[in-house]
Amino acid sequence: MSVALVCMSHSPLLEFADPPADVGAAVEDAFAQARTFVEDFDPTLVVSFAPDHYNGFFYELMPPFCVGFEAVAVGDYGSQAGTLDVPAALAEDLAQAVIDRDVDMAISRRMRIDHGAVQPLEILFGDIAARRVVPVFVNGVAAPFTPMRRIRRMGTAVGEFVATLSGERVLLIGSGGLSHDPPVPRWETATDRQRADLLDGRDPAPDAREARQRRVIETARAFAAGEAGIRDLNPEWDAAFLDICASGDLEEVDGWSPARMAEDAGNSAHEVRTWLAAFSALRACGGYDVVQRFYRPIPELIAGFGLMTAR
Ligand SMILES: O=C(O)CCC(=O)/C=C/C=C(\O)C(=O)O
């Protein structure tokens, strides 16, 4: 078994916004470097930790994390739709191994995933079905949030399982973060219509999806012009989090409270839970070295945009 990691921000605005040319080029260069890293590693299996944005998981039943034994991408924000190549028996073994380590893991025999899970696969492999993928949903948008130490333990349990997979080259992916506050509706401030979508908004009609997406695109334009009432990006917070990931001292985040995370870094900063899970899994397979570290605050994407690779 060998193991490597790519953690990266995602953004629904990647195809819908125009950051300054040098910023866009820097992001593309970071993607290209990560692609080379992954091509060289040539994984036989991907374990993908990703959030969802009310496309697959709803308040009707919201687990803190969930392993998919099958996964279907919904194709939001122009991301690829279709079915992942999930090795179901291996996904079942992973879920059982995590549960055996005293971490209650939900399972789905048909998980729906959105741009949060799909974007890294498309960027790194060009196609969501290019490699075998076990998808692990990590709630990063729907309060209440599991303590960070619990995410670390879940990631550690996944890593201990991964370490037993002789003959596999396993790529761990963490998708989301860093500081950002895109207009994902929240229950306490949602309209009645939004609450209905948060509760059970599976497969919205095309015009409803279009309206949701337009709202995000318009907010990004306003934010880049300094006119949106959302939280600022927080490069200092992002640097501190990236430092912790690089150091391997992941217990440092054990005491971070969800309220403080949102206050400091925006409501979607909770997506860094996917990074924490992936780095915890990597650490459980042995020590690691960071290979690539990229960061830019990009208002046009409403994102403190980061990417790290390690092995
Ligand atoms: O479309 C919706 O209703 C919710 C908005 C949404 O999906 C925004 C997503 C933003 C990110 O994934 C992000 O910036 O991390």
Ligand SMILES: [Fe+2]
């Ligand atoms: Fe997101």
